[in-house]
Amino acid sequence: MKLRLALAISALVLLAACSGESGLEAPKPQTLTSEAIGRYCGMNVLEHPGPKGQIMLGQIPEPIWFSSARDAVAFTMLPEEPKDISAIYVSDMASAPSWEEPGPANWIDARQAFYVIGSTMRGGMGAPETVPFSTEAAAARFAGDNGGQVVSFADIPRDYVLGTGETGATGNPTPEITGATD
Numbered sequence: 001m002k003l004r005l006a007l008a009i010s011a012l013v014l015l016a017a018c019s020g021e022s023g024l025e026a027p028k029p030q031t032l033t034s035e036a037i038g039r040y041c042g043m044n045v046l047e048h049p050g051p052k053g054q055i056m057l058g059q060i061p062e063p064i065w066f067s068s069a070r071d072a073v074a075f076t077m078l079p080e081e082p083k084d085i086s087a088i089y090v091s092d093m094a095s096a097p098s099w100e101e102p103g104p105a106n107w108i109d110a111r112q113a114f115y116v117i118g119s120t121m122r123g124g125m126g127a128p129e130t131v132p133f134s135t136e137a138a139a140a141r142f143a144g145d146n147g148g149q150v151v152s153f154a155d156i157p158r159d160y161v162l163g164t165g166e167t168g169a170t171g172n173p174t175p176e177i178t179g180a181t182d
Contacts, residue, residue, distance in 0.1 A: 027056045029089040029107035030063050038067040039075065041125060048124030049100045051091035051132055053110065058084045067124030069132050072110060073153070074161045093131055094138035108132065111153045114139040117160050119148035130156055 032052060036045040045052055045065045053072025054063035066072040069090040075081050076088065088110035091102040099121065113132040116139050123129030131148075133139040139150040151157075 026087040026109075027059075027061055029054060029087070029105075032065075032104040036065040038071070038124070039064050040071055041067055043067065045124075049102075050121065050123035050129050051093050051096070051102050052124075053088070053090045054107070055085055055089075056087040057082050058086055063089075068127065068129055069110070069115075070123055070127060070130045070161055073130050073156055077158055077162060090132040092134045093142065094133045094135055108134045113153060115151050115153065115156055116143045116146070116148040117151055117156060119143065119146040121146050128160065130161065 032045065032054075034044060034046055036052075036054075037043065038045050038048075045067050048067040051069040053066035053069045053075075055066070055072055055075055056063050064075070066075065072088060072090055076085065089107040090110045090113055092106045092108040092113070093099075093102060095106045096102040110132065113134065114136045116131040116133070117128070119129070119131060119142070121129055121131060123131075131139075131142060133142065136150060142148075143150055
């Protein structure tokens, strides 16, 4: 009897895992509100222009907010930050109303986005930005209008984000910083 019960429970667990009901789905992005405070600056995220970011850790439903997409990328690169990231979202600037108001709910998976680095546009706190787009065509149009180059999430240079003092994508030295710029 105990063996049958154990087999039945095992079958249910496997069935749930196969049907996507295992609870391991990435959490959905949260809508940006006036309650969002930037991880690194401690300021209201809405006070900054340009794309924003949010990261979810483990199964915690509340996001960590970032005043810029660049700071969300920096979080993933900094060794002292948690690594149990369950989701990373950035503003889709292809559907943003404007640079000043990137939108409260137009989030895209950061790892699937196309980024423009080295453009003339500056994000939160006036730092060079990694400008995210849902399509490569939209990123290329933005780069054509504002300079820069299109890269994937995996190809964003560490020195561009963390500011090692070396030359960034624009050919100009990036500022020396000890953490992220948020």
